[in-house]
Structure formats: structure tokens, C-alpha cells
Amino acid sequence: MRAAGKKGEKAGLAEKLAELYVLLMLGIFPLYARYGFLCDIAASFGIEWKGYYFDILSAKFGFFWKLTLLFLLLTVGALLYRRTGGKAADGAGQLPKSGKAAGASKTGVLPRCRAFWERLSGTDRFFAAFLLIHLLSMALSGYPYETWWGSLGRNMGVLMWLLLFGAYCMLTRLYRFRRWHLSVFLASMLLLELWGMTDFFHRDLFGFFREVEDWGAQQTFASSIGNINSYTALTGFAFSLSAVLFILESDWRARLLPFLGTAIGAAATIMGMSDNAVLSMGTALAAIPLLLLRTRDELRRYLLVLAVFFAAMRLSGWVTTLGLYLQAQEGDMGLLLRIGRTALSGYLAGGLLLLSLGLSAMEHFRGGDGQRTADKGDPLLRLLRRMLWVLLLIGPAAVIFVLWDANRGGHPALWAPYRGFLIFNRSWGTGRGLAWSMALDYFFREMPLWQKLLGYGPETYYIITMDHFRALMNAYGYGMFDNAHNEYLNLLLTVGLSGMLSYLGMLLCTIRQLLRNRAAASRAAAIALCAYSVQALVNFAVPFVLPLVLLVSWICLRAREG
Template identity: 30%
Template sequence: MLLPHIIDVYVFLILCCFPLFVVNQYYELLKVKYYFYIGSVIFLLTAALIADTIGQSRLKTYFASFKWKDFIKTFSTIDTALLVFLLIAGISTIRSDYVYESFWGNEGRFSGLFLLSLYGAAYFCVTRLGNFKRWYLDAFLAANLLVCIFGITDYFQLDLLHFKVGMVENEKFMFTSTIGNINTYTALVGMVTAVSAVLFAAEGRWKKKCLYFVSLIISIFALVMGISDNAYLSLAALFGFLPLYLFQNKKGVKAYLLIITSFFSVIQCIDWINTGLGTSVPEIDSAFQIISQSDGLLFLLLLLWILCAFVYGPDFVNAYKKHMSASMQTHIFSGNEYKPTGCRGLQRTWMALLVLCILGVGCALVDVNFQGNAERYGALGSYLLFNDDWGTHRGYIWRNAMECFNQFPLRKKIIGFGPDTFGIVLLNKTKGNIYGQTFDNAHNEYLHYLVTVGFAGLIAYLAFLISFAVRVIRRANKNQYVTAAFFAVLCYSAQAFVNLNLPIATPIMWMLLMLGELGIRENKDYNLCRPV
């Protein structure tokens, strides 16, 4: 059958080639990536149609016994939510005052109806015609570690790719690796970190476990050296929700301890690098400083490494005595499957702590923004206080976006102004602003959808993401590959609160979500995917 191999090629193009593909440095990066994605989806659709025509036609066989009842039963909640989202985006485009701009997204970041339709077409092709392969995520990590390494070398101002030659000096720090803007870069690297962490924690084979650990360390270095605060939203989502998966057994608790220890070790190493190299590297003026300049960081690190030695020491000693790699696998993780062994109490405790933390942050936001007590929170006060200057003028964009949305007639509040027409909506209102900038994106994916495809579109999109999460939790908790894809989507979705929807990192998120859904559909017995 040719169709699964065509899916293999498409997955490889998006997960491995797409992030590294660049023409003419950063000058037309968005267009280059956009056209590459269009070409990849056109290849997928065309090749799939040709393969189905010349081979054993699955389409003919399918439609020969087509029944509406059976057809509808094949649709999951996530499929329905996606179709509703695309339908609303289509209606929003047709009813928009700017149909052409809504369709192509040419007045924004090319995320119009056309690109959304490509996401949808690729989703149904991959989830219906593909076979989930373990090498998908391994290849994703291997290729994107190059993205991370280029980002790290850019941090040291080596510019190995010579992309920054001729660039204005004060803008060089804003662009990195083969991704471009540091916010988009950290969105992608956050997904690499999530996949690395889950696969490291769940892997049973020792050699492969070491490779995932190396990938995790490199990606954390790259994420922090991306000098974007957006990265910490990804890390908060990963570290906050990962225990709900890992704390199913003692092995998972140990893995989480090592992951957290590795993160703080990277932070300390970067602080030493910055102190030693001084102006040779960019100053990280972000949440990094709050962590790295804490008086107790070294003490915390010492304590964490002692705990790691205490919990992992016996495993290594026993494995060494037996002189067998299989013994190491037995002591650290059993086989290739991550098995729950009755640590539900610890999971519930963590869930309670997580809820308390979220409520605490909510109370702090109210205290700072409505009670005026920003000074009470020290350095964190600047992150909690929402004003026009918050988040590099994001506060200004969000305030004006909501004011414009409130002035919409009811129909536009429901279906929006048209996909990716945010810049048109805000053009007159923000003209001549004190920042001297033009705002064509909300820098908040959810607010962006609210303005462009309305309440209905936003709810459908959220239903799409949430239904995927529910399916993973219910059906794939033993499949580390599906779980890794889910955590990548989760980290992207967390950054999306302050980030842009661009055809640079967003296609990667859609691809990983497709693979997660494919893994769920293909493994109804909830076992691991078939070995390649």
C-alpha cells in the first residue's frame, strides 16, 4: 500500500524539513515557510489521490459500501469540533467585509481560511490514511535538535548560518536559528522539550533513554537561551501537568525529580556562562533572572542532586553487579510500556496543589490589578500587573482589541470579522500609537480567534483542543508517543496566550496533534503502537 508511505513522507517533510527550510536568511522567512507548507499539503493530497487511483483503491472500496450511519460513527468529538471550526471560519470569510483578505490572510500572517483549510485537509488525510510509527517523534527530535543547536550558537553570537549579516544591530537578538522571531522559536523548542521529557521518562531501553535525556538537556538550554519569557509558560505547563502522567508509579516520580533537577542545573550553568562571558552574550532580562539570582538556587541544586543520587543509586549499583543492560531496564522502567502501579494518592495530591497554585495566581492577579498591590510581589509584580506596556505592548494590543470587539454588531461577535483580519480591525484605532508600530496580530491566539472568527469560532477551536486532551487522557495513557505529542500540544497552547499563530511553529503543533489522534484511533486497545 502506497498511502501509508505517502503519509510517512508528509510527516517527515513537516516535522523534519519544514523547521530547517530557509531561503534568503530572515528576510522572507514567513513566506518561505508558508509556501513550503502549502507545497507539502498539495503533495500529500495529490500523491494520495494518485496512489489510490493506481493502487488498490481504498476510496472506491470505501464508497462502494458507503452508509451515512457508519460514516457518522467514524467521527469523533475532535473531528466534529474541527469541522465546525472550519465551517465557522468559512462563514466568517463569506460574510466578511474583506473576503479576499480573510481567505488568504495577506493583511495578517497568512493564517486565513486557506491555511486553516489546509490544516483540516491534512488532519483528515493523516488520521484516516496513516499508520503511526515510533520513528516519527524520534526524527522530530533529531531534526529539531539542529534548530536548538543553531539557537544556542546564536546566543553566543557565532551566527554559524550567517543569517544576521547586514541586520540592524539592535534587532539581531530578536531573531534566531532557522525559525526567526524568538517568540516563535521558543514555541517550537517548547514542543521539543515536552516530547523529550515524556519519552525520557517513559522509555525502558537504557541507550535510547540516554539519547532522550541528551535531547532534553539541549532543548532546555535552547529554550532558556531563546531569551523570551514565553518559554516559561511552556515550562510551567510541562512541569505543572507532567506529574499527573508520571506519578502513576515510583519510577515516574524518580524521572520527574531528575527532569526538574536538570532544569535548575541548566539555569545555573547559563548563569555561570553569563557571568563569565559578560557582554559576549545577550543579557537575559526575563523570568530567568528571578530564578538564577535567587539566593537559595545552589543549595536547592545540591539538595536535588543528593535526592537523585539517593533514589537512582541502588538501581545503578544493582545493574552494575549483574553486568546486564536488561537489568538496568528492569530497575528504571519496565519494558517499553509505562505502567501505572497504584500511586493515585500522589497524583491526587499533586492535582490539589496544582489547583491551589492556579487559584493563588488568580488571587494575585486580582490583588495587583484591582487592589493596586504590585509592590507586595517584588520582581513578580511586573509580570502580574496588566497595563499597556505589559509584555512588550501586548497589554496595549489586548485592550484595544477588546474595545473593538465590544463595538462589533452581534453577528460579528458570533462569527468574527474574518480569519486573520486582526490588523484591519485595529488599523484606525491604533494609528499613530505612541509605540510607532502596526499591530496585525493579537499576540494571543485565543483573543486573535475571538476577534477574527468570533465567539463561535473560538469555542469550536477550544473544543477541538480540549476534546483531543480528553481522548488522550481516556485512551492513551499507556502510549508514551501519543502522550508526548499531547504534551507538545499542551506546551504550545500555553504559549499561545501570549504568542502569535504563524505558519512557522503552528504547523508543527497541528502535525503533532494529528499524530496523537492517529495513535489513538489506531490503538483502540490502548497498547503501544506497532513496532516499525
């Protein structure tokens, strides 16, 4: 059987529906919100929308689940019509076979089940297990409505994962990869990031804050995403994707939009002032040379990406010293902006730019084409990789030492300026220390074994904390927590150890599949997904960031080299 999307194969209706769904999700969904003029139009028809930043979560969740459900129903209808006699592409839309199952003709229940199992990828199996655990956890929770909708959390309930699983099946079986679809996503993200940068300067272009009296909300909300933690999670993903595409694309025209995405994405993420950006951007910039660089041309462009990153950091930090009316305030601006206020980031940007230009000049005068790889004897690339592996071994040890010395050592004055980042207690990370301690305390001390395996119920962290830790939260000045502010810890508590491990397995298998594909888009998605997965250690999943991250990763599974 032939999988949809092969060269020369005609697309049927189901394949076209998958492409249209991708375009709507990647082009419209990031920017969707209930703008003021939409609220006014709705009011003229007697529909009351509060709009603006008050309902970004519900508005985007509604857009996602309604659009995804509609396209899944239309796709199923198209496939049923094809199966019952409608004319369509020869073999298009049928599930591809792989491995031993290819060409196998087996009868009987057990052989067919075995053949079906062999056809599934690792991502298929882990995702199916993750969804099954969600259903079991919901059935055992005693909160069917809350766990179905995720209404007491961030709407990442059973419905969300059912729809994501349906979208995954549709895209990995029917979608025909188009490189320009990624360009649509990058262009949409550029608009979103430019909007977020205007919020940094308190421009409020669309009047989203005109009914917001809470100063804290204005300081921590940006663009069409809202909360800066979610905003920088998405912009960090887009930055990582753009950077790798710029480095790996062979055609200079294909590198133009990714370069803009790298430069503007770096500035927008830094101006987002959330420290999860340190994890996401740091992961991407560290993983690129370790996993991807093969030629001197790629190394030269990687050095240029680093120069752009530090230049964006320096420019953003410099702006905060001008006395302008900005979101950034002393104590709230984040680590990257703080570093950007020093001259170090500027020197690094200049030095890296000179290195990139020097490498280009050296290749030009030597008459090299810049395409010799480390495997073919390039000593520079071999040396770089060895140095990076040494740093990879030394770096974690240095981090552990600094954390130990800051928390248990005898040099409190040395680390005092960075106590907000290095000193771990219940106030660390804007209450993350408290949220994590409550989660771990309840998991190890209160949960029976079956709940440790299957969890309390999807999106029930709010119920746990309000039932068991209300006095503790009040003592620390927090009225409520609806999420553990750590995706994996939140899953551990709500869908248990089995659910968390299934989710990790799904992510790791997706990254492995993407890295095995030599196409630039696939490898870019792998690094971007790594970046998102690492920052998820201090962040939470929301229905307008995680679906975009997963959808981009899934369509890039369909990319082919060349």
C-alpha cells in the same frame, strides 16, 4: 473495514506518501530557510531572494503550503487509482469505522448520514466546524484575498486551515506510525536548538544577520524560526515531548535521544529569553506527575528531568554573569534567566538529583523493581499525587493573591523588581496589554451579534486596529499590530466566538484521545500539546510552528502501545 497501519498489513502508495510527507515536514521543515548560498544560487538564475531573516515567514509559509498541496494531490490521485482498479493493500487507506457504525449495513440518506456522523471522532467534528466557520467568515468579511492568504496577519488564513485539514485527514486515515519518525523530529529540533543557542552568543553561523542593521531584531531573533516568541513556543513543545518520552520509554536506548532533547531543549528555551517559556515548560512539568506517573521508575526519571531543567536554568544564568557578548541584556533576559542568575536554581538542581539517586538506591537495596503503581498500593506515589493536587488547589489562589496585591494592594515596593511581569497595564508584556484591550474593546462595544459569532474575517486584526485604533497605537509608540498576541483572543475577534470554541474543542478532543492511548508517544504528545496550548495565551500562531505542533499530535494519534 481495517484501518491503514495495522500490524501485518501491507502499505499502499497512499500510505507511503503519507509517511514521506511526515518525514519531510518533521525532518526538513523546521530547519528550512533561504540561506545565503541558496539566495546566491537563485540570483544566478535571475531570481531575487532577499533571504535571511527578512523573509522567514514567507519562505516557510511557501514551503508548507506548496509541499502540503502537492502531497494532498498525489494522495488523492493514488486513492482514485486504487478505487478505479489499481492494486493496493487489502483494505488499506479506507476510513475506519467505530462504535455503532462498525459492521453496519444501512441504506437511505438519513441512516447513511447518521452512520457517517457516528464514525467521526470529536476532533473530526470540531475541526470540520472550525474550517466551515473560516469559510463563512471569509465570505462575509469583504476581504476575500486577505482572508484567504492571511496576508495582513501571519499567513494563518483560510488556505492554511484548508491544507491543515487535508493533512489531518491524510494522517489520521492513512499514516502508519513509526517511532523513529519522532526521533527524526527530535534530531531536527536538536540542530535547531543548538543553532539558536549560538545566536544567544552572537555567533551568527550562517550570516543571517549580515544585512540586519536593527539591533532589536538581532536581540529578538533566533535560529531558523526568527522571532523568539515563536522560537520558544516550538522549543518548549519539543522539550515537553522529549521529557515525557524520557520518563515513559521502557527501553534505555529509546531514552537516549529524548534525554538529549530534554537537556538541550531546556537550555535553548531558557536562552530564548521569552517568558512564554514559563507557561509552556511549567505546564509540562506540572502535568506530568498529575496525569502520567505510574511507577517509581517513572518518578525517579521525572525528578531527573526537574534536576536537568534547573541545572540548565542555572548554567544559562551563570553565563550571563561572565561579561560575554550575549543577546541577554539587563531588563530583556526574561524571568527564567533572572532566576538562573541566583543560587536557588543550582540548589534545586542538586537537591532533585540527590532525590532521584536516593530513590534509585532505595529501590536497589530493597530489591524492588520500581514498577509498583499507585493503584497497586505504592504509598510514595499516592502521597505525591495528593500533595500535587493540594498544590494545584492552593497555587492558583496564591497567584491570584499576588496579582491582586501587585496591582491593587498596598505593597508596591515589594513587587517593584517584578513589575514587568505582575503589573497589568497597556504596556504589559511588550504591548500585549494594549493589544488585548483593543481587541476586547472592539469585540464588546463595536461588533454586531453576527460578527461576535463569526468574526471580522480570518487574519483581519491588522485591519481592525488600523481602522479604529491608529491614534491609540501611535500614542503608545506602536506603529501597528497584526495579531492580538493571544491565539484565542485573536480567533475570538477574527472568526468569532463559534470559531474560537471550535478550535478549543479540537485541541481538547485531541488531548483527550492522546491521553486515552497508553503508548508513550501519544501521552508525550498530549503533554506537549497542553504546553503549547497554555503558552498560546500570550503568543500568536505562525505557519511554521503550529503545523509542526499539530502534525506531531496527529501522527501520535496513530501510535499503539507496545
